[in-house]
Amino acid sequence: MTGAGSRGWLRLAPPLTLGLMAAPVLAGLAGTAMPALRDGAAAFATLAEWPGLPRAAALSLGTGLASTIISLTLTLLIIAAFAGTPTFSRIRRLIAPLLSVPHAAAALGLAFLIAPSGWIARALSPWLTGWDQPPNLLILNDPYGLSLTLGLIAKELPFLLLMALAALPQIDADRRLATAATLGYGRIAGFALTTLPALYAQIRLPVYAVLAYGMTVVDMAMILGPTLPPTLSTQIVLWMAEASLMQRDTAAAAALLQCALVLAALGLWRLAEIAGRRLLIAMAFHGQRRAGLDRPAAAAALIATLVTAGSLTLGLAGLALWSVAGLWQFPDALPAQLTLRNWATALPTLGTTFTTTLVIAATATLAALALTLACLQAEAQLRLTPTTRALTLLYLPLLVPQVAFLPGLQFLAFSTGIEGHAAAVAAAHLIFVLPYVFLSLAGPFRAWDARIATSAATMGASEARIFWRLRLPMLLAPVLTACAVGIAVSVGQYLPTLLIGGGRVETLTTEAVALSSGGNRRLIGAYAVLQLALPALAFAAALALPALWWRNRRAMRGLA
Amino acid sequence: MTGTLDLQGVKITLGDRTLVDLTLAIPAGQIVTIMGPSGAGKSTALAAITGTLAPSFGMSGRILMNGKDISDLPTRARNIGLLFQDAVLFPHLSVGQNLAFALPAPIRGRAQRQARVDDALASAGLTGFAPRDPATLSGGQKARVALLRTLLAEPCALLLDEPFSRLDADLRAQIRSFVFDRAAQAGIPTLLVTHDIEDARAAAGPVVDTFGNPLPL
Numbered sequence: 193m194t195g196a197g198s199r200g201w202l203r204l205a206p207p208l209t210l211g212l213m214a215a216p217v218l219a220g221l222a223g224t225a226m227p228a229l230r231d232g233a234a235a236f237a238t239l240a241e242w243p244g245l246p247r248a249a250a251l252s253l254g255t256g257l258a259s260t261i262i263s264l265t266l267t268l269l270i271i272a273a274f275a276g277t278p279t280f281s282r283i284r285r286l287i288a289p290l291l292s293v294p295h296a297a298a299a300l301g302l303a304f305l306i307a308p309s310g311w312i313a314r315a316l317s318p319w320l321t322g323w324d325q326p327p328n329l330l331i332l333n334d335p336y337g338l339s340l341t342l343g344l345i346a347k348e349l350p351f352l353l354l355m356a357l358a359a360l361p362q363i364d365a366d367r368r369l370a371t372a373a374t375l376g377y378g379r380i381a382g383f384a385l386t387t388l389p390a391l392y393a394q395i396r397l398p399v400y401a402v403l404a405y406g407m408t409v410v411d412m413a414m415i416l417g418p419t420l421p422p423t424l425s426t427q428i429v430l431w432m433a434e435a436s437l438m439q440r441d442t443a444a445a446a447a448l449l450q451c452a453l454v455l456a457a458l459g460l461w462r463l464a465e466i467a468g469r470r471l472l473i474a475m476a477f478h479g480q481r482r483a484g485l486d487r488p489a490a491a492a493a494l495i496a497t498l499v500t501a502g503s504l505t506l507g508l509a510g511l512a513l514w515s516v517a518g519l520w521q522f523p524d525a526l527p528a529q530l531t532l533r534n535w536a537t538a539l540p541t542l543g544t545t546f547t548t549t550l551v552i553a554a555t556a557t558l559a560a561l562a563l564t565l566a567c568l569q570a571e572a573q574l575r576l577t578p579t580t581r582a583l584t585l586l587y588l589p590l591l592v593p594q595v596a597f598l599p600g601l602q603f604l605a606f607s608t609g610i611e612g613h614a615a616a617v618a619a620a621h622l623i624f625v626l627p628y629v630f631l632s633l634a635g636p637f638r639a640w641d642a643r644i645a646t647s648a649a650t651m652g653a654s655e656a657r658i659f660w661r662l663r664l665p666m667l668l669a670p671v672l673t674a675c676a677v678g679i680a681v682s683v684g685q686y687l688p689t690l691l692i693g694g695g696r697v698e699t700l701t702t703e704a705v706a707l708s709s710g711g712n713r714r715l716i717g718a719y720a721v722l723q724l725a726l727p728a729l730a731f732a733a734a735l736a737l738p739a740l741w742w743r744n745r746r747a748m749r750g751l752a
Numbered sequence: 753m754t755g756t757l758d759l760q761g762v763k764i765t766l767g768d769r770t771l772v773d774l775t776l777a778i779p780a781g782q783i784v785t786i787m788g789p790s791g792a793g794k795s796t797a798l799a800a801i802t803g804t805l806a807p808s809f810g811m812s813g814r815i816l817m818n819g820k821d822i823s824d825l826p827t828r829a830r831n832i833g834l835l836f837q838d839a840v841l842f843p844h845l846s847v848g849q850n851l852a853f854a855l856p857a858p859i860r861g862r863a864q865r866q867a868r869v870d871d872a873l874a875s876a877g878l879t880g881f882a883p884r885d886p887a888t889l890s891g892g893q894k895a896r897v898a899l900l901r902t903l904l905a906e907p908c909a910l911l912l913d914e915p916f917s918r919l920d921a922d923l924r925a926q927i928r929s930f931v932f933d934r935a936a937q938a939g940i941p942t943l944l945v946t947h948d949i950e951d952a953r954a955a956a957g958p959v960v961d962t963f964g965n966p967l968p969l
Contacts (some may be wrong), residue, residue, distance in 0.1 A: 575807055643840045646804050649827035650834040651854040651905035661853070665844050746887035747843035 202573060205566035209626070210585045212563070216601055216623050217592050221451070223600020228444035235445035238438065244421030252424040252453060255337040255417070256407030259344035260461075264399055266345070266500075267352040269493035271360070271391075272383035273486065275369065279494070284357070286501050291350040292676070292727035293508065294684035295343075296701045297720040299415035300708060301507025302343050304514065307332045309522050311510045317523035326522055333419050340417040344409065346504040348402045349497070352395065358635060359394035363387065378483035379490075385476045389469060396465075397583065401590035403461060404454050408593035411686035411701065415708045424450050425595040432599060432691070444599055451596035458591075508724060515717030534714040546722055549683055549699040552614055553726070556621035557678030560629040561671070565664075567630070568637045572645075573655055586630060589623045594687045602691040612694035620688040621681075629678045636670035637663075666748070668741060672734035680727035700726070755780055755818025757801075757909040757941040762813035764796055764805070771809075772797045772962045778909070778941035783932065783957040785944045793962050794945040798911045801943070802834055803827040817908050833907030835915040835931070839894035841886035847873070847897055848882030854905040872900045876930070892923045899931055903938055910935050910942040916951055928954050 228235050239245065274280035290298075305311050309326035317323040332339055360366075365387050372382030392399075408425040417423050422430070424446060431443035514520070515534055517527035535542075571578060601620065605611040640663060648658045664671070686701050693702070704719040742748035757778045764772040771793030778784045786794050799805045801815055804827055815823045822830045841850050851869045859865055866882075873881050876896045886894065895915070902910065915931065916924045932955065935942040944955050952959045952969060959967045 641840070643836055643838075644842060646802065646827065647834065647836065647840045648842075648853070649804070650802055650830075650832055650907070651902070652828050652831065652856065653853070654828055662842055662844075666842070668844075742844065744846075745844055745885050747885075 202566060202570040205563065205570045206576065206582070209563045209567050210582060213623065213626060214585055214588055216620075217588050217597050219604060220597030220599075220601035221592070223603045224444050224447050224596060225600070226444075227441045227603070228448050230441070233445070235438075235441035236449075238442045239445045239449065242442075244427070245424075248421045248424040248427055249449070249453060251337050251418060251421075252407045252450065253457060255341050255344065255413075255423065256403055256454075257457060259341045259348060259406045260399065260403040262341070262496075263345045263348040263352055263402065266349055266493060266496055267356055268383075268388065268391075269380075269489055270353060270497060271356055272380045272388075273490035273493050275360070275365070275383075283494075283497055284353070286505075287350045287353055287497070289728070289731075290346065290501060290504055291354060292680040292724075292731055293347070293504070294680070294701055294723045294727070295347055295409065296411040296415065296684070296686060296704050296708075297508065297511070297723040298347050298504055299343050299412040300704060300716055300720050301504060301509075301511050302339065302346065303332055303415050303507070303708070304510045304713065305503055305507035306339060311506065311525075314523045314525050323523060333417060335418045335420075337413075337418055337423070340413055340423075342500065342503070343412050343416045344406045346500040347412075348406065349500060352398060352402060355395050355398040356391060359391055362394060363390040365391065376483075377481050378486045380485040381480065381482035384472060389472060392465070397587045397591075400458055400461070401587060403457060404591050404593055407454050407457060408450060408595050410595060411705045414705055424453070425593070428595050428599070429687070429690070432602075440599075447593075447596045447599050450593055454593050454596075508720070511713075511717040511720040513717070514713045515721050517714060517717075534718060538715055538718050542718060542722060545698050545700055545703055545719075546726075548614060548697065549701075549726065552618045552621060552689075552697075552699065553679045553682035555615070555618040556625045556682045557629065557675050559618075559622050560626040560678050561633075561675060563626060564630045564633050564674070565637075565671075568634060569659055569663075572637075572642075586627050590627055594624075598687055598691045602694075605692050606694070611692060612696040614693075614697050617689055617693045617697045617699075618682075620692040621685050624685060624688065625678045625681045628681045629674045632677045633667075633670055633674040636667060640667065669734070669738035669748075672737055673731075676727065676730035676734040679730040683723060683726050755908055755941070756816075757943065758816035758819075759801070760814045760816065762797070762800060762815060763811065764793065764800055765810040766808065772800070774813075774960075774962065774964045776960070776964060778943060780941055781936060781939050783935065783942040783944055783955040785946060785952040785955045785957060785959045786962060787946060787949070787952055787959055787967055788961050789947060794947075795913055797962060798834065798913050798943070798945055801830075801909075801911060802832055803830055831906075831908045832911060833902040833905060833909070834911045835898055835902055835913060837914050837918050839886075839898035841889075841894060841897060841901075843886060845886075846882065847878075847884045847886055847889070850886060850897065851882075851901050851904055854901045856906060868904070872904055873897075876900055891919055892927060895919060895923075895927045896930060899934060903934060907940065909940050910938070912942065912944040912946075914946050914948075917946070917948065924950075925954075932956075 270280070270283055274283060303310070307313070308329045308331055313321070313323065313326065321327075368386045369382055372386045373379070377385065410425050410429050413423045413426045417426060421427060428443045428446045428450065431439045431446065434440070513527065516530045516532060517534075518529035518531040520527035570576060602611065605616055610616040644662055644666075645658050648662055653661075683699070684701060686705055689697060689699050689702050700719055700723045704716060704723060707716050707719060739749065759774045759776045762772065762774045763770060774797060776784060786797060788794050796805070796809065800811055803825065805811060814821055817831070841847075842853065845853065848866070848869050851872055852865055855865055855868055859868060869882055870879075873879055878893065878896060881893070881897070886897070889897065912931065916928055919927055928951065944951065946952060949969065959969060961967055
């Protein structure tokens with residue numbers, strides 16, 4: 193990496209990376225459109241004849257919009273009501289770890305908590321309910337998608353909250369809020385009128401990603417969502433699994449429809465944004481201090497957070513307990529005895545699956561890290577300015593529904609013969625891992641003190657030496673955090689693993705989802721625990737290693 | 753190592769505003785001071801000499817070091833040392849590693865490099881400081897290590913970007929004389945940028961504004 197050669201390579205990094213993001217999405221969409229549109233778009237006619245279509249589409253829209261609105265509202269309420277207070281750091285500590293919980297594990301945990309034979313029913317039986325046997329109630333897989341919505345909120349709240357927390361310092365939120373408070377505004381009104389517009393502009397893309405994801409999630413919907421009909425995306429995957437070519441065409445047509453639905457929802461959301469902004473500006477003119485809102489809003493935010501985050505945490509604890517449970521009959525609140533036999537029996541299969549998952553996650557993450565570092569170094573060294581368009585391209589794989597372009601990509605993978613290989617699955621994971629690794633690392637990388645580079649350059653150090661000896665070691669903590677984020681994202685991937693793996697590449701997530709329809713809670717518990725453990729270990733290492741490495745460097749501690 | 757730092761019609765513009773217009777020759781061993789209020793473009797002039805000017809600025813003119821045109825060289829090839837307001841020690845390296853980072857690569861062998869580092873520390877009254885974490889040093893110690901590090905790279909000229917302004921008043925005079933003595937010892941041209949008239953007086957050389965006009969003290 194010296195002289196003109198390294199500059200040439202570096203210059204290629206940003207377009208190469210953006211191409212790696214955009215090309216599979218576009219190729220996948222084209223691959224989906226082809227079967228859907230052949231024979232005069234006959235597949236759409238078949239799709240229209242499916243009686244479940246209106247309800248499936250409505251479920252997709254309803255659960256997606258509801259979960260996005262509620263998790264965004266909660267995020268903003270938590271910040272408005274508690275920013276800068278001790279309660280805030282407590283909420284943060286409760287919620288932040290949930291970010292690394294894979295969606296499937298979260299869904300399985302919630303399913304165990306709220307099912308008729310689940311922990312809540314057990315805790316209340318028989319003394320309150322009088323049930324000696326699980327009641328015949330449709331709590332799980334309820335026809336309105338309420339449990340699916342709850343699951344989505346519990347998973348998206350940590351994501352939006354952390355994105356918002358990262359944006360707060362950039363918009364000088366402390367001083368804005370202090371100014372509003374000295375003018376006599378209540379916390380909620382002061383936040384909404386002075387800070388919200390700037391904050392929202394910073395978290396708009398993550399919000400869009402949450403909406404697109406919520407509308408099209410498959411693994412969570414298979415476990416928690418309604419069944420007759422399921423959400424549109426779930427039905428697409430069911431059709432994809434059929435052998436008949438016609439049903440694959442129907443699936444492709446439905447995937448295009450799903451994509452259009454997401455676009456429509458995003459358009460609707462954009463209109464609501466504009467209306468909301470105008471409303472806030474109009475309200476600011478009237479100078480209503482609204483201090484009375486503060487207490488009820490704070491209470492509501494706290495209760496809602498405790499319910500969502502608490503139920504997820506409890507559900508996961510329940511799964512862990514199942515994995516070591518001996519006899520555990522309804523309505524006992526706790527198992528009669530604990531045993532490691534479940535683990536011992538499952539260990540050979542679990543070990544193989546765990547290794548596959550880890551290898552795929554590590555490959556995708558390391559590739560994402562290398563590309564991200566090359567892009568950021570190119571930006572710093574060649575003094576490129578990142579554009580909004582580049583950022584949107586980076587978000588493309590998170591905005592275009594997976595279920596819309598992965599079927600096309602699977603078709604391409606199948607025709608080139610790479611379908612079913614772990615490497616192909618890792619490549620597919622890279623598309624979703626890279627945006628998160630980039631977003632996680634870009635802030636700390638750009639915030640690095642450029643005077644250090646200038647200082648070293650005046651001593652004759654080359655760009656390569658500055659990068660390897662100064663910048664990279666100083667960024668050890670954020671680099672490891674970005675790796676942990678990448679591993680968590682890869683471990684959680686269901687659809688890319690299922691479709692590109694052709695059902696032959698088994699990871700913890702695909703296995704856990706496959707098991708969910710059966711009743712073996714002990715085995716489900718074991719898979720879910722491993723699903724949790726892998727990202728948790730990665731995050732623990734990201735915290736512990738820099739602390740250990742820099743134990744004799746005071747200024748390096750607290751840098752993350 | 754001795755030579756003249758020669759600025760020939762160095763003009764820096766931002767949009768249609770001219771920030772700097774300097775023609776200056778600083779002979780070896782002399783300290784020239786550029787004075788002016790903050791925002792006058794003093795640090796911009798230094799960035800032009802080190803080759804770290806932001807792309808939004810326009811620049812014309814030539815910069816010569818010992819007769820050789822360095823205007824188009826990258827920063828690392830210019831051999832111009834720079835001291836900031838803060839010490840900017842690398843926080844992940846020990847004091848000794850910070851100094852060794854600056855030491856030219858042709859000085860080979862672990863023992864020889866370590867000896868050079870130890871000598872430098874000893875010359876500044878910092879014997880035994882090599883394994884220390886830079887974060888544990890006092891302000892004055894950091895300032896001295898920063899200068900040692902800059903000089904160990906054996907620069908042909910030294911630029912000082914308000915290096916005393918963050919120091920406490922009682923420390924300032926002490927570090928000032930330390931820096932000026934070392935610069936004189938090294939026998940290289942030195943360019944000081946400051947808004948403090950005391951710095952300019954202590955430098956005991958010509959004082960100009962960013963357009964090269966002599967300023968009375």
